[in-house]
Amino acid sequence: MKVTVRQIESFLGVAEAGNFSRASRRLSVAQPALSQAVKDLEAELGVRLFDRTTRRVELTEAGREFRSSAGKALEDLQLAVSRTRDLAERRRGRIRVAAPPLLAAVVLPYAIAAFRERHPGITVELVDVGTEQIVEAVVSGRADCGLGTFPPGEDGIERVTLMRDTLMLFCGYQSPFYAATTVRWHELGGHPLITLTRDSGIRLLVEVGFETVQLPMKPAYEVTHITTALALAEAGLGISVLPTYALVAARHHKVAGKLLVDPGIAREVVLIHASGRSVSPAVSAFSTVLRRYAQKLTPRETN
Amino acid sequence: MKVTVRQIESFLGVAEAGNFSRASRRLSVAQPALSQAVKDLEAELGVRLFDRTTRRVELTEAGREFRSSAGKALEDLQLAVSRTRDLAERRRGRIRVAAPPLLAAVVLPYAIAAFRERHPGITVELVDVGTEQIVEAVVSGRADCGLGTFPPGEDGIERVTLMRDTLMLFCGYQSPFYAATTVRWHELGGHPLITLTRDSGIRLLVEVGFETVQLPMKPAYEVTHITTALALAEAGLGISVLPTYALVAARHHKVAGKLLVDPGIAREVVLIHASGRSVSPAVSAFSTVLRRYAQKLTPRETN
DNA sequence: AAGTTCCGATCAATTAATACGATAAATCAA
């Protein structure tokens, strides 16, 4: 036979109550069960833990010593259990998110704010890597999940679509496009263009767009941040082609976002996590919040 | 259901082995038992502890965290168990012995030395109290056991007879008694007497002896320690009436111990411990050693 | 001192938990 948690709980209960019957009520077990459990524990330890007559129950010296050490150990164990339950119930945890700079700067702050409100015990860390390293970071375990657009067929990751991200035209109120509902790519010719720098995934898509309508792309300005691009557009210094999620940042600028068609260029923003590894409760909660948040970002202009 | 020690041991075993089958061999259980135990534990915690396929088993993040905290708690628990077993098996412990000064000085040092050889892990403390307070010290719990001679009918104590202690005459080689086998009380008249001080229990018995044969007791010397009395006797300064156990101390002196008869005055030296309270393993071991040691002290001169 | 009242230990029967063996399902390697 071996020492069990129940035996120790029984022992501690009796020691606390100083009385088998009272302890049996507190622990919601039958009194013989306690007698038996304590007896078994004593047999296992080879020593009497209580001096008991039918009227008095008190700890022996061995009992006192065992009570303090075993009681502490049991508390530690229960703490370990309850902390793990906290993980399971999303009261605690940590998420490391790998995201490309633009998403990290534009979408994530709002999403994280919403997430923290729902799950204040879970900390979110941003893993700052370049766009190409996101998959690697997730597969290697340096990040728990990743955001972005990835070519299909990547190995070792699972993907969840967050939103369909369409290229849009952003312009200030001075712009001739300001009144339009939709804008066609070939109309962009001749207007001063504000683009993102070459290391951005968006920039590539914009180049594809211009190529498709066979217009030369001559950036008037090259900026790193979407907000900079929006500020320049607001100031009437040019127009900019940006992803849908720039709308979030555009709320604080006097700029309008117009659907860009012919061709409509879209990509999927997905959340990825390593396949094989189980999804931690924290990540699954984060995924839920992100999906919900992404729905709110879906452009109303498409309807 | 509740978290059990077995579940955690199963979990730790699998985590260590990295493999259910190997762990089942190490833990000497069937493999399905491990599957079940881990499954139950996961259900209890609400979280997956292993990412497992049929080929690979590795800890999840929650599993790693739980492993370190629960593992440590379980170790503490097992340490508590094994330390309590040490108590039971007399590898560890503490005894507080209350004994009157003479017994403490003459008998106990040897007895304790013998005891320490047998039970090196158990420490023996001497509770230094006057003869009258020994019972009280044991009953109150300040001492685990007591030595001495006590009037019958004391309440709340159990007694174990260690030895029958007879008054003997101790004299140096110059003494006319040195060649005798037994000595009678009335022969003592006129010889210079070395006695113990009045606070000794022995002194009382000696006085009883002299009264019985109606001789006046005129101490030539009053000393505190038995060894002093023996030294004086060795120097030929007088004779001394001492208990049997003074023979132990007499081995280092050139003195002889003679049976004193007419009347033979004896008392029982007993070991006492509190009734009601259980006897700790250490005390019972001490009692055993003391009894054995006391047998060796039984005077050969009585035969 | 005798009766009363608690309280822990024990008993017997039921119920729940656990283990085991056999087998199915899944994965990786050749």
Add this chain to the structure above:
DNA sequence: TTGATTTATCGTATTAATTGATCGGAACTT
């Protein structure tokens, strides 16, 4: 694809735990 290996599942048997009833002993009351 096959073969080997490993985990999960299922049914059965064994073991342990729980329960209610009862016994026996200690302290309090009268």
